[in-house]
Amino acid sequence: MTPPPVAWSWELDGWIIAAGALCAVASALLGNFLVLRRMSLLGDAISHAVLPGLAAAYLLTDQRSSLPMFLGAVAVGVLTAFFTEWVHRVGQVDEGASMGVVFTSLFAIGLVMIVRAADHVDLDPGCVLYGAIELTPLDTWRVFGLEAPRVVVVLAAVLLVNALYVALLFKELRIASFDPQLATASGFGAGWMHYSLMTLVAVTAVASFEAVGNILVVAMLVAPPATARLLTHRLGVMVLLSVAIAAASAAAGHVAAVSVPAWFGYRSTTTAGMMALATGAGFTLAMLFAPEQGVVSRTVRRVRLSLRELGEDVLGALYRADESHDTPLAVEELRERLLCRRMPLRLVLLRLQSRGVVRPTDRGVKLTETGVALAAQLIRSHRLWEHYLVERAGMTPDRIHPQAERLEHVTDLAMRRQLDSETSESPTDPHGQAIPQERE
């Protein structure tokens, strides 16, 4: 392949990004439903399996024109989906395995066909599989008086079909993806939806192989929808997000392909590969930082929650120490009472000090006025719960402390009132310690 010029030019790079983004969006649209149906690897399977279709089209027409090859490849792509489903259903073979059996066999048949019958001509499978997106601007068509690369026109048409399909049949696709039985019962065959989707995937994949290479389709069918799946629970939002992610990855990928190798003293590299890599980067970011499901976000939430609970436990411990008149309490003594590690305790104490809740003295820490008020509410929650657990839930006093310890952190004023009204008037909890009064 000819390396594109290092200098950025909208004339060339703009079209390359356009081709990549069109392919990415067209694939991602359909990919949402593949991911939901657990058929993410279909793109990979089709990209290997189209070989016999290409060979057959060549043998039948004896020329390397695009249309017969395209039709042959699409036909075999649909067959791949059909055979996979058939082996899975009729042969009771695990879905992934049936896909593996089907596409490797088809690939082998294609290889034999090519080698046996067409070895005197140049039919390079690699050329099909690695279509060169960098060559996009060189081959142009005139459409509506505008000069546009052929690839961009083809991919735009594919995108239009896919978008119409998803927009018009969105409700049916949703039902068919989540509940095939319901879909069939509602009067539109889930099978019909399945095979129409598979046909479109095959068309998209084959159209893109020739234009931009298979790496890009395989990646765009899986990664943007999977990324979007981590960001939302709603299918409509997921489809829109996946489209945006796919387009952004395409643009970022091309920029990276031109600029990253230059940092190491090389010229630009394969754009399609970089676009696939960009979807991977997007997925990694989502996996780590997705607001609700991200690994880091969940860890941060957990740590913050446990620090908040530790802070409340510190307040409780200081309040109880106040009751038995051994405040101020040395930090080490506090640590032993709470059975926690030093680092989190330090952090929590610093935070409580900055909020003016505890105050350091020369012999240790002590609650301030506001601290006492806060702690009293907490202790009130705790002891009201203990009272409630013995009186209304019939537990024995020696078992209630751990329960109350957990519940005190999630008990607010309204719940304390409820607890108070549902238990008998008592100045002390079952252990005989005073229940602090509610403050306004």
Add this chain to the structure above:
Amino acid sequence: MIAAAFGDWSDWRGAADLLLLRDYNTRVVVLGATLLGLTAGVVGSFTLLRKRALLGDALAHATLPGIAIAFLAASALGADGKSLPLLLAGAAATGVLGVGAILAIRRFTRLKEDAALGIVLSVFFGAGAALLGVVQQTPTGHAAGLESFIYGKTAAMLSSDAWLIAGAAVACLALSALCFKELMLLCFDAGFASARGFSAGWLDTLLMGMVVLVTIIGLQAVGLVLMIALLVIPPAAARFWTDRLLAMTLLAGAIGAASAFAGAVASAAAPKLPSGAMIVLCAASLFLFSALLGSRRGLIVRYRRRRRFLQRIAREHLLRAVYEATESADSATFARLLEMRSWGAAELRQLIRRARHKELVQRGPAAEVRLTSRGLLEAQRLTRQHRLWEMYLITHADVAPSRVDRGADAIEHVLDPETIDELERLLDQRRLGLPPESPHAIDPAPEEAPR
């Protein structure tokens, strides 16, 4: 190429030379491929049952960036970028990284296996393609032919490749044999495995490690698609023959070895046939053969099992119909039987013919159907089961008497003796042998009355 030395198949001495592996090159290729098929079959059995059949696919693609990085790093340090151990190490490194990514995605997100495999496959392969774009710009990059590394050429296998395969095969087979019980637990009940104190994570890592080893060694010897095929097709074929894991792994190994052997020999005999494709096609034929004829889950066996079951049910319906007809009227004429169930005349005639063949019924003097003594016993037993279940539904499940016939109709064929005992105890029906009276009108069946 290799086969040029042998002439063609018509020369039987050439054929004998071929089958006896007299030629050194053929011997290397055939033995190497066979060993690889054997090992991949065994390891693939575990991944198939773990529902990770396409793990090898993702893994094989994930090796590409490692190869490119190894080459770039070696070239930058002035070493030989094409040295095999170095490239293998690079491939293994990113392969393991890819497997780790798959496990992490499964562990930390709610995405399913297929999405995890798809993401790792495409992103790593994309990274590899991008790196290869850089490799091609290095002075030695073109000569390196790194791309052919992933598409390997079976027929050009060297003896060093064969030795590598042999080493990997011994390691994987020994590990599989040593940890067979643990891997079996992992495949069938990962939760139970961890409850028994085997860490499912470690076992998964062990299994994936074996897949990495086989795939990487195989990849450079036979290419990507063939490697995937060897990992997936033989186990899937073996699954049609047995329900036992040990038998399945052995059979999968045998199928893998046999198809590799046959494919490699065929390709050596006819140089125009690419060996990798021939091996896949041999495996695929064995798969088709197993899918049709497999003794456990093959299509024909399953079809016949189902047909036998349906025939038994129809026969039992006939016997009960005859019994109930003679119970209420004096004889079971053909016309009388025909209106007792929703069956067609031709169907009923065929049923009666089959039952006569089994000596369960016979034709009386007025062409009515009569039970033989064997048929009578059988019919009494069935009718008794049917009515016990009906009575149970009426007394214990509060189903209206006019509605119980259907339910009992379906279940009478599959009641086992223990259930019958329990029903008798519940319903206080100890009159052994003879059926109790039907709890509903039989003539004609209530829900079929208005025709």
